[in-house]
Amino acid sequence: MPDEPVDVLIVGAGAAGAAFAWSLADTRMKIVCLEQGDWMSPADYPSTRSDWELRRFGDYGLSPNSRGRSEDYPVNDSESPIAVSNFNAVGGSTILYAAHFPRFRPGDFRVRTLDGVADDWPISYADLEPYYDENAQMMGVAGLAGDPAYPPKEVPLPPVALGRLGHTLARGFNKLGWHWWPSDSAIATVPHNGRAACVNLGPCLTGCAQGAKASTDVTYWPAAIRRGVELRTRCRVREITVNAQGMADGVVYYDAEGGECRQRAEIVVLACNGVGTPRVLLNSTSAQFPDGLANRSGGVGRNLMFHPYAMVTGQFPEPLEGYKGPQGCCIMSQEFYETDASRGFVRGYSFEITRGNGPVSTALQGLGTGDIPWGAGHHEGFDKSFDRTAGMVVICEDLPEPDNRVTIDPELVDSDGIPAPKVTYALSENSLKMLDHAVERGAEVLRAAGATETSAISPLPPAGWHLMGTARMGRDPEASVVNEWGRSHDVKNLFVIDGSLFVTAAAVNPTNTIQALALYVADAIKSNLANLFD
């Protein structure tokens, strides 16, 4: 019966919700997950059709504001130079992510101690290490042991294909004596846990038809459901409700037909990402929590971190076979990761080498720039451009700032009438200096690799893939939203397990750390079951 309370109610079936549900299912508690999206059908992913490149601008676009999918909610990001990117489905944004899967480094958890900025995390790399290892097995991480940029770590699967493009860029890094390493990638490079091996289709960012990319609909969810977790799709949560004692007692949600439903629960767990989680909390107002649930610190929604991105691209004289192989995963460099005061900014960045464009994207880009004209010069222009482009994205560490935040938009609502989030964000001077440095160094390594021309986009406007910091963890209830194992300081049966927890952002993709945190919180709950609400 829908009104029967469940033991644990998880909101959101993405990276974090899936890992957490799978782990906590050990306890044989009654666990239900509500997801506003639906199951995806890999047979329908764009790479199965000839119009695959165009669908990045349509129903597989990055922005929920333009995709036209009914399961999405709008995000007012007009006051941010970086647009929010997400996806709503079983698997969440892992459906569209590149599956770039680096860990944080030990120093990323000790930024205040090392560099005197932001805050230290209440947990360390050592605390998360066993969960990174567990996640590597469950997601199937491909890479290579021995990277001097990291402590020794488990990498269960062989690295992705570097291809001619990766080898060309690697030689450029070697010429300059800079660090590079095959990217840790959540991609089955050999068959793994029932998943087929990667066949280098290319377009990972519009869903993997092969099932080689580790989106959680093909990794954790089947295993969690076998363990007894109930996953309800097309269920969009409006708010978390509280009882007279100030404890969470369930949620109100809308089903696929828009009908209002209630689900009671003993424990509520938010896994809606760094924008969706503060949205639910701020929409959950009551007499006891007039400023939003779990928000007595005033910290819910604050300290939003993206990773400021730039894209640096080079033109090469020879074909690079850049359309072959995982689009976002090839090699990465952490040469400029740690603070060097002489550079004029604190903290640092990673380079991630990306593959080249397909023919349609190349042609349309050339139409826009005039490099591929109509008429007599068409084929010459295309031949000069196609498969001769290689480049990288720069991923900068973003430091937390209270004024970068998620609030509730006063007017915008989703299709169920639930108030939508608004993002207010500005790039700091530190980030701008870091981006400038990275663009120069990026062009330098591309030239070393043989590029004849380079260009850059900085910052990269649609790059709001990583949503972090808006319900941060900490020991001080005045300065954090949840404690060191994800439990709300104010509401003792309410947990946060997604990127909202992050105290700082590091300069790598966050999904591996989001999932390691979700597994860590699940284990903390298991260890503290006897006195969970004390």
Add this chain to the structure above:
Amino acid sequence: MSDSRALDALLDTIIPPSADGRLPGAGAAGLAAYIDDVARNAPELTPVLELGLAALDARAGGRGAEDFASLDPDARAEVLEGLSPEQPAFLPLLSFHVYAGYYQDPQVARALGTRSAPFPDGYEVEPNDLSLLDPVRERAPLYRDV
């Protein structure tokens, strides 16, 4: 489109066959059917195309030709170029769809060595040469231990 001969001529003017014969012109590649499909799903495109094609025929007539399709390739390009001040939306809009459709076409993809739809076959990629990592392996740890 009502006049496929005119449309084919226009498509071949936008993307002509390659000089080496490797790639067909957009008209010969059958892009007219793709443009028809696009126009069915985007009705605002139809009047732009019809007006544009009519204007091309009229301009060809002004040169003493029966219609646009009767002109030789160089003359077609001149006529098309001359239409832009009068109908500035026509060529950019049509070119977008022609480029998008042409490079999805299986015969074009084959000639380029790509696949129109990457799944299910994917691509063979050259084997990894991890000896390139030798200088990186020799470096001291790059991370700060805490």
